Amino acid sequence: MNNSLALQNFLGRLNIRQMLAPLLIVMILSMMVLPLPTFALDVFFTFNIAISIMVLLVAMYTMKPLDFAIFPTVLLVTTLLRLSLNVASTRVVLLQGHTGPDAAGKVIEAFGHFLVGGNYAVGIVVFIILTLINFIVITKGAGRIAEVSARFTLDAMPGKQMAIDADLNAGLIGEDEARQRRSTVALEADFYGSMDGASKFVRGDAVAGILILFINIIGGLIVGVLQHDMSAGDAAKAYTLLTIGDGLVAQIPALIISTAAGLVVTRVATEQDIGQQLAAQLFGNPMVLGLTAGILGILGLIPGMPNFVFLMLAAVLGFVAWKKFNRPAVTVKQTAAAAAQQAAAQPVESVEASWSDVVPVDVLGLEVGYRLIPLVDHGQDGELLKRIRGLRKKFAQEIGFLPASVHIRDNLELRPNVYRLTLKGVPIGEGEAFPGQYLAIDPGRVSGQLVGAPTKDPAFGLPAVWIDATLREQAHVFGYTVVDASTVVATHLNHVILSHATELLGRQETQALLDHLASESPKLVEDLVPKLLPLGVLQRVLQNLLEESVNIRDMRTIIEILAEQAPRTQDPLELTTQVRIALGRAIVQQIYPTGNEMQVMTLEPGLERILAQALQGGGDAGGIEPGLADTLLRETAAAAQQQENLGLPAVLLVPGNLRWLLSRFLRRAVPQLKVIANVEVPDSKIIKVTTLIGANK
Numbered sequence: 114m115n116n117s118l119a120l121q122n123f124l125g126r127l128n129i130r131q132m133l134a135p136l137l138i139v140m141i142l143s144m145m146v147l148p149l150p151t152f153a154l155d156v157f158f159t160f161n162i163a164i165s166i167m168v169l170l171v172a173m174y175t176m177k178p179l180d181f182a183i184f185p186t187v188l189l190v191t192t193l194l195r196l197s198l199n200v201a202s203t204r205v206v207l208l209q210g211h212t213g214p215d216a217a218g219k220v221i222e223a224f225g226h227f228l229v230g231g232n233y234a235v236g237i238v239v240f241i242i243l244t245l246i247n248f249i250v251i252t253k254g255a256g257r258i259a260e261v262s263a264r265f266t267l268d269a270m271p272g273k274q275m276a277i278d279a280d281l282n283a284g285l286i287g288e289d290e291a292r293q294r295r296s297t298v299a300l301e302a303d304f305y306g307s308m309d310g311a312s313k314f315v316r317g318d319a320v321a322g323i324l325i326l327f328i329n330i331i332g333g334l335i336v337g338v339l340q341h342d343m344s345a346g347d348a349a350k351a352y353t354l355l356t357i358g359d360g361l362v363a364q365i366p367a368l369i370i371s372t373a374a375g376l377v378v379t380r381v382a383t384e385q386d387i388g389q390q391l392a393a394q395l396f397g398n399p400m401v402l403g404l405t406a407g408i409l410g411i412l413g414l415i416p417g418m419p420n421f422v423f424l425m426l427a428a429v430l431g432f433v434a435w436k437k438f439n440r441p442a443v444t445v446k447q448t449a450a451a452a453a454q455q456a457a458a459q460p461v462e463s464v465e466a467s468w469s470d471v472v473p474v475d476v477l478g479l480e481v482g483y484r485l486i487p488l489v490d491h492g493q494d495g496e497l498l499k500r501i502r503g504l505r506k507k508f509a510q511e512i513g514f515l516p517a518s519v520h521i522r523d524n525l526e527l528r529p530n531v532y533r534l535t536l537k538g539v540p541i542g543e544g545e546a547f548p549g550q551y552l553a554i555d556p557g558r559v560s561g562q563l564v565g566a567p568t569k570d571p572a573f574g575l576p577a578v579w580i581d582a583t584l585r586e587q588a589h590v591f592g593y594t595v596v597d598a599s600t601v602v603a604t605h606l607n608h609v610i611l612s613h614a615t616e617l618l619g620r621q622e623t624q625a626l627l628d629h630l631a632s633e634s635p636k637l638v639e640d641l642v643p644k645l646l647p648l649g650v651l652q653r654v655l656q657n658l659l660e661e662s663v664n665i666r667d668m669r670t671i672i673e674i675l676a677e678q679a680p681r682t683q684d685p686l687e688l689t690t691q692v693r694i695a696l697g698r699a700i701v702q703q704i705y706p707t708g709n710e711m712q713v714m715t716l717e718p719g720l721e722r723i724l725a726q727a728l729q730g731g732g733d734a735g736g737i738e739p740g741l742a743d744t745l746l747r748e749t750a751a752a753a754q755q756q757e758n759l760g761l762p763a764v765l766l767v768p769g770n771l772r773w774l775l776s777r778f779l780r781r782a783v784p785q786l787k788v789i790a791n792v793e794v795p796d797s798k799i800i801k802v803t804t805l806i807g808a809n810k
Contacts, residue, residue, distance in 0.1 A: 266305050646679045694769075
């Protein structure tokens, strides 16, 4: 009973699909060793033909090469199956060939007699021609394409990975989609590399087929004459026909498999299968069909030519061309009539002006020229709309509040491909985008030049060039970061939103942020606003943090510190200083995400004393002597550039009483500089001074 239950549990854990592949491989390998009856040979030869036809049909209906990623393995298995059948059939032919033409089964007999008419000379010629077609034409070409594709795919991997990282950083895609895209890029490289190696299997199979043919013919002559006392002519006829049938029944499936390999590696990935592409691209142009019909008609009128065939085919192509010529004409008329009907709109009576005519200024606006309208049109499924929604979501997750919606409208005053970004009605950014083309951005280490329209990346000012879609892969190979038109606009918009986060946080957004926090911690908000602190002061504190690129996601800590300090002071700068100290760990972590060591710049002690005296005397940067101010700006800019050249963040560590002064004074001249106070650094961090500013004064 226990043994029966154990057996049932074992069988229940077995997965038939998992066992299928190992069983198939073991069966194929066993055919090389174990003798097979003729009926089993017929079954396996028929199965081999069926598998080859299935592979060809799957290759034809595949949209993208990765949809048939198992194909290299299928090539190996089918090649191994054919070779195993060759070994098994060779054994039967040499042992039983003297008994008659059906000695090796009905399939081999049919291919040896029916297909070549029982003439072994014709059979040898047909076999050699099929083998040469497979070996020299199809397999060699498919192998070369796979080799070049593998090389280009590997060369383009860094550029594709950079493009994925750029989309992820810009908020255009999420982590899951970025991970999926990286996996697709790696799979493409693996696929074409595997196809390059798998084509050698088919080539080796063709060579083995020729060698097996001659070995079987010679072996059959020896066995027939010496062992079965047959005449040389009878032995040659009997064994050669069987060998030819054996070779043809293996080479025809091999030719089908090679054709499938060629179809897979020559495909250009689209949303159509091969049949749809042929119908749309080869037979879709009525002008081509009409000219072809005319040429065939002229050839059909020449005496001595097969007039009926030429004229019949010319008539068919001419009819198809005529139908295609007429179809667009009807569509144009219908479209023109519909447009005329819509244009006949009745005039609207003028009405008195009202307060509804006073349109408030949009906080964030995007104006586009007429050629960019498809990017933002709901009816045309504009890609840019989805990206803008993703940008706002990513901004809310990273910065800590939800910005105003982006109001999009067309502006006929702009050039057709120009877009403009506005903040509260004022233009703050402008650029060009070309739908259907790609912007290849030079990150600084490209290996070649591209043909296109030179420009600059509108978001970061990097040198770039607008290129045709056909040059996209070449740009990846050269090391460019390649993005489409909607990504260009979205990246520019994302950069503008992040740069103006302070201005985007108005009173309405501040109140909405408090309402959101109150849904989780109502008492915390009630105790602060408006009992201890006005809403305007809270808004100013949050704007001060955003002004120095400090996110406000940790609103719980910010509210707690403000509630603690509000009875003592209402000064936004003092409150901001206390909040920064509480957020010190997060601020430092944002600048130094890994490691415990902070490599920073500091001020020379004598310079610190002078600045402290200037702060006490003048209260701001205006109290600094002009020569000293110029030296401070120059040395700080040089030190910050040196930090960046070493791959380190430009961070200036100063005493707490000087932090706000120096941050505001140096921010415009050195925008990449981060000024942090000593009290903001967590105790777990190790400080290493790389540059002492003011030591050379």
